[in-house]
Structures are given as C-alpha cells and as structure tokens.
Amino acid sequence: MVERNEETIQATKTSFEVVHTLQEIGPARLSEIAAELELAESTTHRHLQTLHDMRYVSRDGERYQLGLRFARLGRAAQTRDPAYEMTQRHVEALAEETGERAQFVVEDHGLGIYLHVETGSQAVRVGFGVGRQIHLHSSSAGKAILAHYPRERVDEILDQWGLPAHAANTITDREELYEELETVRERGVAFNREEHVDGLNGTAVPVKRDGRAIGALAVAGPSHRLTGEWLDEEIPDMMLAAANELELNATYASDAGSRDHIVE
Amino acid sequence: MVERNEETIQATKTSFEVVHTLQEIGPARLSEIAAELELAESTTHRHLQTLHDMRYVSRDGERYQLGLRFARLGRAAQTRDPAYEMTQRHVEALAEETGERAQFVVEDHGLGIYLHVETGSQAVRVGFGVGRQIHLHSSSAGKAILAHYPRERVDEILDQWGLPAHAANTITDREELYEELETVRERGVAFNREEHVDGLNGTAVPVKRDGRAIGALAVAGPSHRLTGEWLDEEIPDMMLAAANELELNATYASDAGSRDHIVE
DNA sequence: GTCATGAGTTCCGCTATGCGGAACTGATAA
C-alpha cells in the first residue's frame, strides 16, 4: 500500500493548523489545542515547541498565543504590491466624504480580502476588519473584481467556492451572476443591495492596472441610508475619481525603505 | 547514530523559512527560493505547494508570494491583547501633539515589536514600521519595559540577544544598563540619546497592568529637535498622562465582535 | 524542422523523521 497521495507535507499542515487554532480561540493551553485538533499531546507539544523556537508563537506561563512576528509578516503581505499602499489615503478620503465605511478589497485564492477599512464618522475600531475574507459573488467589491476577470477564471473561483446565500438577495445562480457581471462591466460600477448582509447596501468600482483588476474600492452602509442618487450616482462618482487617479499613477515606485537595526 | 536532537520538527522549520524568504525578497520563483535556502527544487516545490494549498502563499503565474491570509493572522496577533488596541488613539494623539513619530512597543521573545506607529506632520507611510523588531537595551521603549521586569527576566533577555552597539551611545555594558534601568524605574521615564541610531533621540514611559509592564509609549525624533525641556519634561508629561489614562481603564472589555459571513 | 536550454513537476528508493503511547516529572491539592 504505497499510494502516493498528493504531494504535500503533513507536518507543515499540522503546524499551520496549530497556528490557526491559536488565531481562532486566542491564548490556549497545550491540552486545549491538542483536543481541538485531535492530536496526541506529545505531537502538539512538538509543534508548539518548534513554533515557539522560531518566535511565531509565544507563551505566557501556561498559555500559548500567536507570536508578534506575525504582525511583521502580516504587514509584508499587506504591502506585497506597492499599489496596495497607495489606496489607503483614498479609502480614508472616501470614508471622510461619505461618512460611511470605505474599503479596499483584493482577490486572493478566489476570495475577497479587506486590505484597508476606514469608518467615516465614528472612528472606533481602527483597522477592524482588515484581513477579513468574503465571498466575491455576494459583495459589491467582489463583483467589481470578477467583472474584469476572464470568464474561465471566474468559473474556477465559482467552482472552488460556490455561490452560497448570505442574505435575502444573494445571487446564487451562475447565469444570473454572469448577467450581473456584464452589467457591472458596462457601467463600470457594482452594487450590492442586501446581498451580503440583510440591511446592508454597498457599491464598488474596480482599480485596474494593465487592464486587469487588481482590487476594488467600495463603500458600504445601512440600506436605509445608502439609497437613491446618493448610492447610484454620487458615491460611485467619488469612487471613480479615486480609482481614476490611482490608475493614472502608474508610477508604482518601489522604494527600498530605510533599514536600520532590524533584528531577524 | 541515533542522537535524538532537540524535539523539533524540521519540515515545519523549512516551511517557515520559505515563508520568511518570501517576506524578505518578495515575489520570487521557485528556483530562487530553492537557491536561497539551499534546498532541492523538488523539496522546495513540495513546501510551496503545501503552503499554496492552505492559502498562505499565492502564485502569480511564475512567481510565488505571501498569501493575504497572513494579513488576517497579523491582525490577530496585533490584537491578541485587548489592551494593545486601546493604545492606538493615544499614539495618534501623541504624534499629533508632538509633531514627531509616536509608537507603542511591546516585548515578545525578548525583542521590542512596534505595534502602533504614527508620524506627526508628514502623514506619509501610514503603518510603516509596524511589526518591526528592535533590541530592548538600545531604545527608550525597551528600557522602559526592561526597567519594570524582574532582574532574572532581564538577564535571560540579555543572554539571548546580547547588547550589540547600534550607535555611538549604545549601552553595551551590563552593569551600566542595570544602573540605567534603576534610574528609569525611579523616574518612571526612559530616554534614548542617540543610542539606537546616530542623530535620533527618544523618550518612553511604560504602560503597566497589575504592576507589570505590558508595553511602552514612545516618541522619537531628530536629536537637534528633541532636546532640552521639550524632551526632558514636556513630552514625558504627555506620555505619562496617556499611560495613566490607559492604566485606569482597567476595564479591558473583550467584545466578541460582529461575525457575519466570514470564510475560513 | 531539430536540438538545446532551462524552469518546474513528478517519480522513486532510502532512511531519517515525525508519530502516538507510555513513562516520567513537578506542581497542587486532598
């Protein structure tokens, strides 16, 4: 019984599952993690020890938790494309101008990831929601991105993640989605009318580079407030202006950054 | 030759080294990564494939890069303690009031990690520096933290990382550092006069909880500008006020956060 | 067209490595 399964490393998977468990349940004891993952305690111990050695996990007496090395790694991922950083000020401006929640969303592995989130008036929870993942078919940003992807890539993504219903108006039919994407492509703007969360509307425009969507700017808010001309025209115009400016700045300058005494 | 070495998992280490390489050199081809780590290409391929399967690595045609899942993980690490989040607005306020760079630094594995960084006037590079690591002995924040750690823990840290010189005034002698920490403890404020980078001064105060330092608020800037009463009295007073307020807010409320349709 | 090059992927045999269970340790409490 040799049966070479897919070429993949079990130990690595397990280690990342340990990390993921810590992300989910926060500081935890070895026994909790072992139970959660249904692993032998000796095995769990070995994984935690390895991760601890590498400073990806810290321990506070009897509890293990995520190491702050991940903060660095997270920033590196978030700035892996210089264009990602340039969107920040536009997101801030949009939040300011609209008073609603403004976002910059990017596609990775077929999901939408919030890279910048800014809430307009109530400036609470700064950075809240960053890194969060959503399905592309049920959000304005996702549709703005998909509309500018080749059909085959769209199919791949839908095959991988399906079209689960999140709210009353979620599009769950492939054909219907194709039509919607066609509309989005023509208009250059995507809308979300309670498709992701009941009571929440949104609108988004793609940010393109070399004709390919690298992400989307979006604004979201309660459906009673985001409606009419405000939703249909005014907010899209602001976003289009921002997207346009971003696209003109094709000078994606990459700077080395000052490196003083960084410890690795 | 059995020789059980330290209980640690090689495959996990290698996988994280691959991740670390991607963090360092950015988008890279398989062959580059294999060369960098002196691994067989087949081995490198297996690691990358595993990481890709788990969405911790993405590939853009012929190049691999960090997956945006790390953005989420990074945020989780950065907010692993509710107190960390509460410092953000104080850092912003300090940057605003002083016009200099304000920071909140935490200790992890014996190093200082910047969790919040805000630059005063020139609001460029938002979030730049977050996650960066520094030695504790040569920064004001580090000294503020060490001053409130038990002696044995300080020794552990110094054993682990030593006291490397970074600038002309870096304290490289243990005894001298102990004395300095004593002074810091008495005064409640730490200073850095070109000990970390030539031409750069700084000052910091600890943020304590249950008598233990959980981090430090710091302000840094060019030594010609950060000097005299401004450095010695005025900035420390602002920071002490902020730290005091933080410590009074012992109501470290933990909220569950709204969880809508999060994809894992 | 052939041949060459080179990056990436798959195959394959070997054994080092990661696995779980059991034994051990050390702290806390009855």
Next chain:
DNA sequence: TTATCAGTTCCGCATAGCGGAACTCATGAC
C-alpha cells in the same frame, strides 16, 4: 502520604519527507 492532572521526555515503528533522476513543457537558436 497519596492522588490528580498538565506538560514533557522517551522510545520503537512505519511512514512521510528527502534529494537525485527522469520527465514535461515552453522558449529560442540555428
């Protein structure tokens, strides 16, 4: 003292991960 329980170390076994070689699949030279 014994009991309990979390965490750590030990240990033998088989499997899972390793590197080298073979194979693909582009791309390009001639």
